[in-house]
Amino acid sequence: MSYPVTRPRRLRRNRLLRDLVGEASLDVKDLICPIFIDEAASGRRPVESMPGVERIPLSMVEEEVDAVEALGIPAVLLFGIPARKDETGCCAYQEGNVIESAIKKIKARRRNLLVITDVCLCEYTTHGHCGPIKGDTVDNDATLDIIAKVAVNYARAGADIVAPSGMMDGMVHAIRSKLDFNGLKDTAIMSYAAKYASAMYGPFRDAAGSGYTGFDRSSYQMDSRNSDEAMREVALDIEEGADIIMVKPALSYLDVVYRVKREFGVPVAAYSVSGEYAMVKAAASRGWLDEKKVALEMLLSMKRAGADMIITYFAKDIAQTL
Numbered sequence: 001m002s003y004p005v006t007r008p009r010r011l012r013r014n015r016l017l018r019d020l021v022g023e024a025s026l027d028v029k030d031l032i033c034p035i036f037i038d039e040a041a042s043g044r045r046p047v048e049s050m051p052g053v054e055r056i057p058l059s060m061v062e063e064e065v066d067a068v069e070a071l072g073i074p075a076v077l078l079f080g081i082p083a084r085k086d087e088t089g090c091c092a093y094q095e096g097n098v099i100e101s102a103i104k105k106i107k108a109r110r111r112n113l114l115v116i117t118d119v120c121l122c123e124y125t126t127h128g129h130c131g132p133i134k135g136d137t138v139d140n141d142a143t144l145d146i147i148a149k150v151a152v153n154y155a156r157a158g159a160d161i162v163a164p165s166g167m168m169d170g171m172v173h174a175i176r177s178k179l180d181f182n183g184l185k186d187t188a189i190m191s192y193a194a195k196y197a198s199a200m201y202g203p204f205r206d207a208a209g210s211g212y213t214g215f216d217r218s219s220y221q222m223d224s225r226n227s228d229e230a231m232r233e234v235a236l237d238i239e240e241g242a243d244i245i246m247v248k249p250a251l252s253y254l255d256v257v258y259r260v261k262r263e264f265g266v267p268v269a270a271y272s273v274s275g276e277y278a279m280v281k282a283a284a285s286r287g288w289l290d291e292k293k294v295a296l297e298m299l300l301s302m303k304r305a306g307a308d309m310i311i312t313y314f315a316k317d318i319a320q321t322l
Contacts, residue, residue: 024304026296028072028322032116032269033315035064035076036207039083039098049203050274051281053313055081061102065113071319075114077163077311078102081209082124088132089121089146093153100157107158116161116190117154119147119175128205128212130166130220137219143168148178155179155187163246165192167220169236176241190269191242194230194256197221200249200275207274230256234264242266244309249273251298254305261306270307272298277313292321 011021038045038055045055056064068076080098082091091097099117106115121143122130131143143166151162162179164171172191179187197218204210222229234245247257250270261268276298284291295314302310312318 024300026300026303026318026322028319029074030299030303030307030309031073031315031319032075032077032309032311033068033073034079034311034313035061035068036079036081037061037098037102038081040081047203047207049206049278050313051285052317053207053277055207058098058101058105061105062109065106065111068316069111069113071316073315073319074112075116075161075309076106077116077118079118079208080123085124085126087126088142089124092121092124093146093149097153100153103154103157103159114160115158116163117159118165119151119154119162120165121146121150122166122210122212123208128210129217131168136215138166138168140168140170140220144170144174147171148174151175151187152178152182152184155184156182159187161188161190161244163190163192165195165248167192167195167222170240172237172240172242188243189241190244190246191237192248192271193234193237193242193245194253194260195221195246195248196224196253198224198249198252198273198275200252200273203274203278224252227253227256227259231259231263234260238264238266244269246271246311247307249276250302250307250310251276254301257302257305257307267308268306269309269311270302270305272302272310272312272314274313280314292317296321 011017036055041055041057047053078099082098084091103115120130122128129138131138147164154162164175244267245260246269247253248271250272257270280291280294283289299310
């Protein structure tokens with residue numbers, strides 16, 4: 001029936017009613033907190049383009065994860081900035097590398113916390129691309145062997161989940177095969193299955209020291225015009241053994257998050273990227289919007305679209321609010 005019998009506003013009249021009928025919810029248990037670990041740092045190094053985010057030295061990793069755990073956040077995503085880089089990124093799996101060392105520090109004490117490790121080479125190569133260069137792009141198959149070794153290194157150190165992010169064809173199969181061969185069958189894979197060649201990653205490159213040279217990443221990351229292609233990428237990664245599917249960036253690709261959840265019904269992670277964070281921080285610093293309310297609204301939109309978990313630089317702030 002229509003107005004005046006049907007009045008949707010009845011259920012918006014107060015907070016208790018709104019909470020009672022709320023469709024999507026955001027909980028601290030949905031959050032994953034990224035951490036940047038700088039092997040060469042002796043103290044915390046603020047990231048200028050991401051206010052509130054810091055590179056931390058290895059010596060402060062335990063302190064940082066203690067703070068994350070105390071807020072009830074269930075997982076961290078580790079990114080390493082090595083003291084030394086090379087042309088192929090092989091330093092990412094060499095014994096005692098920055099992430100291996102960080103994992104061991106975190107796992108040395110029993111914590112109620114999952115450790116997820118980004119598996120990519122852009123932070124470890126001198127040219128900033130996600131694998132060895134061949135012509136004017138990344139050599140896909142040569143990269144697979146390297147990232148599989150990286151994943152095994154991190155899993156042996158104690159990582160609960162490894163997260164390949166380079167958008168190489170066959171990356172999940174290469175990693176799953178190598179993990180299983182080495183008796184690491186319980187290590188889960190969170191695949192950056194639909195990672196777009198976005199302009200929203202700029203501040204991250206400052207934080208991770210992964211700015212690239214020579215050519216951009218559009219020859220291996222996805223074209224922002226395409227969503228059917230994302231479904232093909234997701235299907236391939238699931239077939240190859242991915243346990244969790246990620247869509248990155250989140251805010252501009254909520255339609256892709258929705259389609260992945262609807263069409264595949266798998267656990268879905270949305271990565272709320274550095275550009276999203278930086279824009280909110282910049283506008284809030286000018287008094288143009290309410291940072292807390294906008295951040296909550298953004299993250300709720302990701303849950304509403306179908307994300308089961310959200311990687312966000314707002315994790316600690318939002319955890320305190322929730």
